[in-house]
Amino acid sequence: MTWVDVSGATVRFSRAPVLDEVNLQVSRGEVVAVLGPSGCGKTTLLRAIAGHLPLDAGRVSVGDRVLSTPARHIRPEKRGVGWVPQEASLFPHLTVRENIAYGLRAGAGSSARAGEVAHLVGLGELLDRGPHQLSGGQGQRVALARALAPRPDLLLLDEPFAALDRKLRAALRVDVVELLRNQHTTALLVTHDQEEALSLADRVAVMRDGKVLQVGTPREVYENPVDRWTADFIGETVELPGKLSGTRLETPIGVLRALHAVGDGDVRVILRPEWLRLSGDTGVAGRVQSVQYAGHDALVQVRTENGLDLTARTAAPFFPSPGDSVTVSVHRSVLAYRS
Amino acid sequence: MTVQMKRSGAASRVGRPPLGLAATGLAVAALAVIPLAYLIVRSAEAGSSAAAALLRPRVIELLMNSVMLAAAVGAACLVLGTASGWVLARTRLPLRAAWLVLATLPLAVPSYLAAYGWLVAVPTLSGFWPSWLVLTMACTPYVTLPVATALRSSSGQLEAVARSLGRAPLHVFATVTWPRIAPSALAGVLIAVLYSLSDFGAVAMLRFQTLTWGIHSAYSSSFDRTLAALLSVVLVLLAVVVVVVERRLRRQVPTAPSRSPAPTVPLRWSLTPLLAALVAVPVLGVAIPMAGLGTRLFQAETLRQVDVEGLLVATGSTLALGAAAAVLTVLLSLPVATLAARYSGRLVGLVESLSFVGLALPGIVVGLSLVFFTLAVAPALYQGVAALVFAYAVLFLPRAVGSVRAGLALVPGRLLDVSRSLGVGSIRSWIRVTVPLALPSLGVGACLVAISTAKELPATLLLRPTGISTLATELWARTEVAEFGAAAPYAAMLVLVAAVPALLLSRGATSRRELP
Numbered sequence A: 001m002t003w004v005d006v007s008g009a010t011v012r013f014s015r016a017p018v019l020d021e022v023n024l025q026v027s028r029g030e031v032v033a034v035l036g037p038s039g040c041g042k043t044t045l046l047r048a049i050a051g052h053l054p055l056d057a058g059r060v061s062v063g064d065r066v067l068s069t070p071a072r073h074i075r076p077e078k079r080g081v082g083w084v085p086q087e088a089s090l091f092p093h094l095t096v097r098e099n100i101a102y103g104l105r106a107g108a109g110s111s112a113r114a115g116e117v118a119h120l121v122g123l124g125e126l127l128d129r130g131p132h133q134l135s136g137g138q139g140q141r142v143a144l145a146r147a148l149a150p151r152p153d154l155l156l157l158d159e160p161f162a163a164l165d166r167k168l169r170a171a172l173r174v175d176v177v178e179l180l181r182n183q184h185t186t187a188l189l190v191t192h193d194q195e196e197a198l199s200l201a202d203r204v205a206v207m208r209d210g211k212v213l214q215v216g217t218p219r220e221v222y223e224n225p226v227d228r229w230t231a232d233f234i235g236e237t238v239e240l241p242g243k244l245s246g247t248r249l250e251t252p253i254g255v256l257r258a259l260h261a262v263g264d265g266d267v268r269v270i271l272r273p274e275w276l277r278l279s280g281d282t283g284v285a286g287r288v289q290s291v292q293y294a295g296h297d298a299l300v301q302v303r304t305e306n307g308l309d310l311t312a313r314t315a316a317p318f319f320p321s322p323g324d325s326v327t328v329s330v331h332r333s334v335l336a337y338r339s
Numbered sequence B: 001m002t003v004q005m006k007r008s009g010a011a012s013r014v015g016r017p018p019l020g021l022a023a024t025g026l027a028v029a030a031l032a033v034i035p036l037a038y039l040i041v042r043s044a045e046a047g048s049s050a051a052a053a054l055l056r057p058r059v060i061e062l063l064m065n066s067v068m069l070a071a072a073v074g075a076a077c078l079v080l081g082t083a084s085g086w087v088l089a090r091t092r093l094p095l096r097a098a099w100l101v102l103a104t105l106p107l108a109v110p111s112y113l114a115a116y117g118w119l120v121a122v123p124t125l126s127g128f129w130p131s132w133l134v135l136t137m138a139c140t141p142y143v144t145l146p147v148a149t150a151l152r153s154s155s156g157q158l159e160a161v162a163r164s165l166g167r168a169p170l171h172v173f174a175t176v177t178w179p180r181i182a183p184s185a186l187a188g189v190l191i192a193v194l195y196s197l198s199d200f201g202a203v204a205m206l207r208f209q210t211l212t213w214g215i216h217s218a219y220s221s222s223f224d225r226t227l228a229a230l231l232s233v234v235l236v237l238l239a240v241v242v243v244v245v246e247r248r249l250r251r252q253v254p255t256a257p258s259r260s261p262a263p264t265v266p267l268r269w270s271l272t273p274l275l276a277a278l279v280a281v282p283v284l285g286v287a288i289p290m291a292g293l294g295t296r297l298f299q300a301e302t303l304r305q306v307d308v309e310g311l312l313v314a315t316g317s318t319l320a321l322g323a324a325a326a327v328l329t330v331l332l333s334l335p336v337a338t339l340a341a342r343y344s345g346r347l348v349g350l351v352e353s354l355s356f357v358g359l360a361l362p363g364i365v366v367g368l369s370l371v372f373f374t375l376a377v378a379p380a381l382y383q384g385v386a387a388l389v390f391a392y393a394v395l396f397l398p399r400a401v402g403s404v405r406a407g408l409a410l411v412p413g414r415l416l417d418v419s420r421s422l423g424v425g426s427i428r429s430w431i432r433v434t435v436p437l438a439l440p441s442l443g444v445g446a447c448l449v450a451i452s453t454a455k456e457l458p459a460t461l462l463l464r465p466t467g468i469s470t471l472a473t474e475l476w477a478r479t480e481v482a483e484f485g486a487a488a489p490y491a492a493m494l495v496l497v498a499a500v501p502a503l504l505l506s507r508g509a510t511s512r513r514e515l516p
Helices: A042-050 A096-101 A108-120 A136-148 A166-182 A194-200 A218-223 A228-234 B002-008 B019-046 B049-054 B057-090 B096-108 B111-121 B128-153 B157-164 B169-198 B201-205 B211-220 B225-249 B269-297 B300-305 B308-342 B346-355 B363-377 B385-409 B413-421 B426-455 B458-463 B471-480 B484-511
Strands: A002-012 A017-027 A031-035 A057-062 A065-068 A081-084 A154-158 A187-191 A203-208 A211-216 A238-245 A248-251 A254-257 A265-271 A284-293 A297-304 A309-315 A325-330 A335-338
Touching: A002 A042, A017 A031, A017 A042, A017 A057, A017 A203, A017 A211, A031 A042, A031 A166, A031 A194, A042 A065, A042 A081, A042 A154, A042 A187, A042 B413, A081 A136, A081 B413, A096 A108, A096 A136, A108 A136, A136 A154, A136 A166, A136 B413, A166 A194, A187 A194, A194 A218, A194 A228, A203 A218, A203 A228, A211 A218, A211 A228, A218 A228, A228 A265, A228 A335, A238 A309, A248 A265, A254 A325, A297 A325, B019 B049, B019 B225, B019 B308, B019 B346, B019 B363, B019 B385, B049 B225, B057 B096, B057 B128, B057 B169, B057 B211, B057 B225, B057 B269, B096 B128, B096 B269, B111 B128, B111 B201, B111 B269, B111 B471, B111 B484, B128 B169, B128 B201, B128 B269, B157 B169, B169 B211, B169 B225, B169 B363, B201 B211, B201 B471, B211 B225, B211 B363, B211 B458, B225 B363, B269 B300, B269 B484, B300 B484, B308 B346, B308 B385, B308 B426, B308 B471, B308 B484, B346 B385, B363 B385, B363 B458, B385 B426, B385 B458, B413 B426, B426 B471, B426 B484, B458 B471, B471 B484
Parallel strands: A031 A187, A031 A203, A081 A154, A154 A187
Antiparallel strands: A002 A017, A002 A057, A057 A065, A203 A211, A238 A248, A238 A265, A248 A254, A265 A335, A284 A297, A284 A325, A297 A309
């Protein structure tokens, strides 16, 4: 059942649309990541949904309420849409408790609710601190608690982890998504970090130049991207020339199977480095050029006998060394796009 | 990303300002230009007789005196200020922070107070050169401070490179250093020249007859109001010409961003002339006048004659007028500052520049035009407190707008967005978020206006209701009849009254809440 419905949403700042007929449907309780490079319009999308920007065309609705059309613009404070912005944006003159209770109706219940949500995000004992006494991660937890306190119909998170260091980011985002799931909160999470989007979201929407290119589960967008740009943006790729007939694909590293029949003729073949196997019995012979060690796995540069440079990902603990002879094969269907 | 950064960035908001806010801003701007507009209307009524009145040799003389004085002060400030600024920024000066305070100090002393101090010390002073000296010392900090800032923020490596290319130090200064500090220095000279053109107290005390003196005497002695209006227009035109010329001369030089601080040179004998400039300004502008005031104040004769009641009454009315002007001006500045801090566009630019008209309007002109305006439009307000407070608001609105805008800019737009997303409406968001965060800056703005009001002389002289006098007018009245001893307590109290809010200001600046 569709809960959040964005259809044909368009926003223009001067002439060029920053959001170009964006369509996105989110079910109740779902966490959807909006993934795109800087400047693709993802923050603009959030601001339009939150009501900080009017729509030039299209429609945004949550539940059975229409929030935005070009003719009708419900004010941000009437939307029931929570928002956690990029930088910690706590009110500097209020304590943690006052920050969290800010959006609650003043009264006996508000302080209790603030305490409850603070415990939820694991900050129960920091309620009387000022924002300047918090670390970056704590600040973002408070911002999240503040947005959750009024029980929004939809929560918007705009790169909430971007300002944190890598390790803290990894820990916090797992916590946050678990919390959102437990609370059955419907959430849109904007990020430019592929790993974050793929690991956290129920579904991922890939945006580029104000358009949504693909919406799917993390697995769908990673293993079956709609085009070469998306494939390249979502993760590392190996590109080869190829000739397709049906799903039979002739490539310089042998005959492979294509996932889709996109029409016979010359195609660009795309596969992920981990789809390549270096230790098979059959395949193309090659020699390891270099190894990019990353602990849990490694990217191995291989030059094949017929002069192709390929990148393969191999899992720990058995890494080849530069100079080793290997046999390159592919162990699954690959992607083919018309060139 | 640049588009997004601008959109979601701290200060700027998307779209046009709300209608109500824009209308209030425009209304304030309209209030600020009332004096100027009315003055022009009034002068136009003079019609063909205006030319004849203006071409009288007496008027030409006043005009020439004003121009000469302003030019001489501007030139002296440029030389002294650039030298002082360079020493402050580029030499290994012991106690640099203390020197910086000393270099700033003359700004706290109103020109007529310095003139009074000098007159106490040397009663025979009068004419061009003493006026030039007093005004130069009062205005040099306007050049010193921006020059020092510009020198400190621009890389000193360029000078080193030029030297290693075989250029002599003076040549390097002219070809490398000067082009980069010229915009700051010229902006300071502009302020100095406008200050000299509009100064009334110092030149009147030192009996040098400039346009402001002419306006005052045409108005008060002969009640020739048309001549006073015409002279005012001439004075405003002169100010406009100065502003335009400065705009023409100033070319923004692209700055070379530098990570390395500018290297400093050790003090040595060859720098003596520059050091002399740094020392001379606070000595001649503050120390000698204050010493004159002090010695006169503590003479037995003075102390015996102190009119305690008069002093207290004048202090009370000065404080009351300062408070009233501060409240009104800060209130008026709020819509303008909100527009300027949060929105952009042609309307916002218009409102902002109109509200800055007060910067170029001499106090005596604002006073005179409000006399005309109240007499013609609202006689009930003539010589009322309301008109006087309004004159202060017009004159000091730019100061209030400046600090209030800086305060509002500290409150990121995204905080208001967050507040609204939490279900709090725009006006209540403003009250719950913006006001508490910007309050220190509102206080600073109010203090600046109160200090300026306490020191204001010419507009107060023209507009004050009968029976109400401030410390400044009492000081002036007594000096005019050469009662230097009787004037001393008022001068001392004025220094105190102006110093207290200044103290509050510096404390407020250090305890200001830090934003994340």
